[in-house]
Amino acid sequence: MRILVTGAAGFIGFHVCKQLLSLQHQVIGLDNLSDYYDPALKTARLSLLGIDTSAEDTSTVKYEHNGFIFYKADITDKKSLDAVFEQHPFDVVINLAAQPGIRFSIKNPDASVNNNILGFFNVLDCVRKYRSKHFVFASSSSIYGNNKVPFDINDNTDKPVSLYAATKKANEVLAYSYSHLHKIKTTGLRFFTVYGPWGRPDMAYFSFTKSIIEGAEIQLFNNGHLYRDFTYIDDIVKGIVAVAENTNEGNSTVIPYTIYNIGNDQPVQLLEFVKTLEEIIGKKANVKMMPMQPGDVFSTHADITELEKDYGFAPVTALKTGLSEFVQWYKGFYQ
Numbered sequence: 001m002r003i004l005v006t007g008a009a010g011f012i013g014f015h016v017c018k019q020l021l022s023l024q025h026q027v028i029g030l031d032n033l034s035d036y037y038d039p040a041l042k043t044a045r046l047s048l049l050g051i052d053t054s055a056e057d058t059s060t061v062k063y064e065h066n067g068f069i070f071y072k073a074d075i076t077d078k079k080s081l082d083a084v085f086e087q088h089p090f091d092v093v094i095n096l097a098a099q100p101g102i103r104f105s106i107k108n109p110d111a112s113v114n115n116n117i118l119g120f121f122n123v124l125d126c127v128r129k130y131r132s133k134h135f136v137f138a139s140s141s142s143i144y145g146n147n148k149v150p151f152d153i154n155d156n157t158d159k160p161v162s163l164y165a166a167t168k169k170a171n172e173v174l175a176y177s178y179s180h181l182h183k184i185k186t187t188g189l190r191f192f193t194v195y196g197p198w199g200r201p202d203m204a205y206f207s208f209t210k211s212i213i214e215g216a217e218i219q220l221f222n223n224g225h226l227y228r229d230f231t232y233i234d235d236i237v238k239g240i241v242a243v244a245e246n247t248n249e250g251n252s253t254v255i256p257y258t259i260y261n262i263g264n265d266q267p268v269q270l271l272e273f274v275k276t277l278e279e280i281i282g283k284k285a286n287v288k289m290m291p292m293q294p295g296d297v298f299s300t301h302a303d304i305t306e307l308e309k310d311y312g313f314a315p316v317t318a319l320k321t322g323l324s325e326f327v328q329w330y331k332g333f334y335q
Contacts, residue, residue: 263302
């Protein structure tokens with residue numbers, strides 16, 4: 001199949017592209033290489049896919065290596081998106097491009113709305129216009145707010161506690177309306193705290209690792225009494241690919257729209273998480289306890305029953321195993 005992955009230089013997008021290419025799909029990646037975090041990490045990911053974006057000609061927007069095509073482009077630029085869709089009619093579109101960051105969204109609402117709502121709509125409308133068979137998009141566990149746990153896909157999600165969460169809720173509503181109006185097969189995946197090698201520097205596990213190794217202070221909000229459903233990248237990618245490869249339209253009388261949780265189903269308290277990191281690194285953390293911060297939730301816990309039933313999704317990576325893989329990568333990349 002010909003598959004578009006937006007956010008292809010991002011943490012999850014890079015791993016998804018890598019897996020799809022190994023399965024012999026024709027993959028087209030798209031990313032704007034923003035400086036939200038160090039773009040060098042993004043270009044290093046792309047280099048593993050054979051893409052060198054350091055060419056002197058800064059006007060170059062298309063790169064190709066061994067069948068993998070990469071476009072340096074922005075989903076907020078509808079004209080550029082149209083050009084990519086027109087040149088490559090896609091069977092499947094996996095939209096992972098977004099402006100991440102709960103706290104970032106509070107301080108920089110314009111960037112979050114522009115990327116996560118306008119950019120998302122641009123991709124969605126291209127899916128409609130060029131009739132892709134399946135639209136898969138990244139939602140977030142954050143949309144549950146402070147709901148009871150475990151989070152069930154049928155829970156009410158009308159009270160997000162951060163702007164980032166609100167933009168992801170908007171994605172789901174927009175996607176549903178397009179699926180209803182235009183009969184587009186659409187699947188939304190609510191991600192739960194994805195971690196692993198080549199991860200994002202703004203994520204807690206990444207910054208904690210850096211700080212423990214360097215002897216710097218780490219801050220544990222709500223005095224460390226928060227729970228997160230940490231999910232290893234390899235498990236996440238298997239789930240995404242299994243969903244994306246299913247282009248069966250099913251019953252034509254039913255709106256072809258589905259939402260799933262994709263997580264580990266085993267929440268871990270941050271205090272325990274830090275202890276595990278300390279054991280792996282072999283060094284004690286310099287911890288400063290902090291109060292709860294705006295936009296945060298007490299606990300995340302994915303009920304993955306539906307994804308398990310429909311796609312056989314079953315996370316297999318234990319936290320210590322996954323964190324060991326990450327720490328090994330981190331030391332190799334930065335030290």
